Amino acid sequence: MDYSSSNRDQLISRIKGLEEELDRKWYEEQHLSFIYDALDSTLNGVAITDLDGIIRYVNPSFLRMFEYTSKDDVTGKYAADIFVASKISNIADIDRILEREGDKKLEFDVYSKDGSIFQVEISSSSVKGRDGYLGIILSFNDITERKNVELENRILSTMIMKSQEMERQRVAKDLHDGVGQTISAAKLNFVAYQKDTVKHKERFKAGLQFIDSASRELREIYNDLYPSILSDMGLESTIRWYAKNSLEMNRVKVIFDINIEEKIQHSLEVDIYRITKELFSNIAKHSGADAVDFMLHSSSGMINLRVSDNGSGFEMTRLNDRRGFGISNIKQRVNSHGGVLTLQALPGEGTSVEIAIKGEEK
Numbered sequence: 001m002d003y004s005s006s007n008r009d010q011l012i013s014r015i016k017g018l019e020e021e022l023d024r025k026w027y028e029e030q031h032l033s034f035i036y037d038a039l040d041s042t043l044n045g046v047a048i049t050d051l052d053g054i055i056r057y058v059n060p061s062f063l064r065m066f067e068y069t070s071k072d073d074v075t076g077k078y079a080a081d082i083f084v085a086s087k088i089s090n091i092a093d094i095d096r097i098l099e100r101e102g103d104k105k106l107e108f109d110v111y112s113k114d115g116s117i118f119q120v121e122i123s124s125s126s127v128k129g130r131d132g133y134l135g136i137i138l139s140f141n142d143i144t145e146r147k148n149v150e151l152e153n154r155i156l157s158t159m160i161m162k163s164q165e166m167e168r169q170r171v172a173k174d175l176h177d178g179v180g181q182t183i184s185a186a187k188l189n190f191v192a193y194q195k196d197t198v199k200h201k202e203r204f205k206a207g208l209q210f211i212d213s214a215s216r217e218l219r220e221i222y223n224d225l226y227p228s229i230l231s232d233m234g235l236e237s238t239i240r241w242y243a244k245n246s247l248e249m250n251r252v253k254v255i256f257d258i259n260i261e262e263k264i265q266h267s268l269e270v271d272i273y274r275i276t277k278e279l280f281s282n283i284a285k286h287s288g289a290d291a292v293d294f295m296l297h298s299s300s301g302m303i304n305l306r307v308s309d310n311g312s313g314f315e316m317t318r319l320n321d322r323r324g325f326g327i328s329n330i331k332q333r334v335n336s337h338g339g340v341l342t343l344q345a346l347p348g349e350g351t352s353v354e355i356a357i358k359g360e361e362k
């Protein structure tokens with residue numbers, strides 16, 4: 001092999017090497033641009049930092065989420081200076097925290113450009129090259145709305161628990177003061193009869209009457225818990241029947257405007273019945289009214305209830321001073337269905353209570 005041919009071979013192999021290198025670079029660049037295209041179109045915010053915590057890339061979703069207009073506002077800056085509001089002071093900590101927790105997703109408070117704080121879920125992973133770690137890739141998911149819904153649900157379930165607790169206390173009281181006392185009275189009569197069946201003949205009859213009354217009281221309590229009357233008669237007839245027995249018997253005239261075009265779901269029916277009972281009871285107890293307008297409509301996905309009386313009315317500002325539970329129970333029931341309650345009252349000018357609740361999605 002002469003000198004010139006070995007030189008030529010070396011040259012050829014160098015050119016081949018360069019070609020391969022170019023091919024590999026081209027391939028890597030294609031690959032990278034493919035990855036950046038994918039990142040540009042993901043909905044999650046994505047930021048890539050180098051090992052010093054300096055941001056090298058952010059995608060459009062990141063800019064939108066943090067309210068920046070240009071990538072230049074962010075790239076080249078320390079990630080920790082850009083967005084971290086709590087728990088972590090520099091970007092490297094994120095990865096350390098994530099490693100330690102063994103969970104690749106964690107929730108953080110972060111700053112947007114204008115300084116407002118919002119909540120994100122961050123997942124991270126390291127970027128590795130041929131020579132080891134190159135940086136960290138962080139993916140941000142805005143969870144502010146989810147957190148707000150979680151908070152509302154927590155408040156609502158506390159309210160429901162409280163109202164269930166009150167309901168339990170009421171049932172315990174009804175059982176103790178009502179049925180409990182009546183059964184004791186029955187027992188006293190039976191004991192007397194047992195001692196002297198001739199002398200206390202009448203006490204046996206009295207004892208039986210108390211037992212009858214206890215069974216009636218039990219039925220009332222049970223009915224109040226699960227108003228079977230509703231499934232037997234339907235909401236409209238039940239309300240008309242209840243108005244007759246509570247208001248009209250006391251010479252309060254009730255004018256009805258009931259139009260249930262769309263069926264109301266059972267749990268809401270039960271609540272409308274209970275709310276109506278409380279409103280009628282307030283009218284009978286406090287208003288001195290002789291006329292009541294009762295309106296209940298269920299159509300176009302809305303349930304509207306309005307009960308107005310022509311009685312004494314009252315000073316609304318004093319509502320908070322009063323110790324009754326009725327109106328606050330109504331509020332809780334309406335809230336639990338995501339509805340709105342409007343109460344209007346003026347001394348001497350009657351009281352009107354209006355409720356609007358969205359019907360259940362079909």
Ligand SMILES: Nc1ncnc2c1ncn2[C@@H]1O[C@H](COP(=O)(O)OP(=O)(O)OP(=O)(O)O)[C@@H](O)[C@H]1O
Nearest residue numbers: 282283286287311313314322324325326327328351
């Ligand atoms: N229709 C009405 N007419 C006049 N005053 C009313 C009427 N409804 C409510 N009120 C006034 O509002 C107050 C609060 O009513 P609420 O139902 O919360 O309590 P209450 O009826 O006094 O007690 P509870 O309902 O716990 O038995 C009443 O005490 C009463 O003064």
Ligand SMILES: [Mg+2]
Nearest residue numbers: 282324326327
């Ligand atoms: Mg009341």
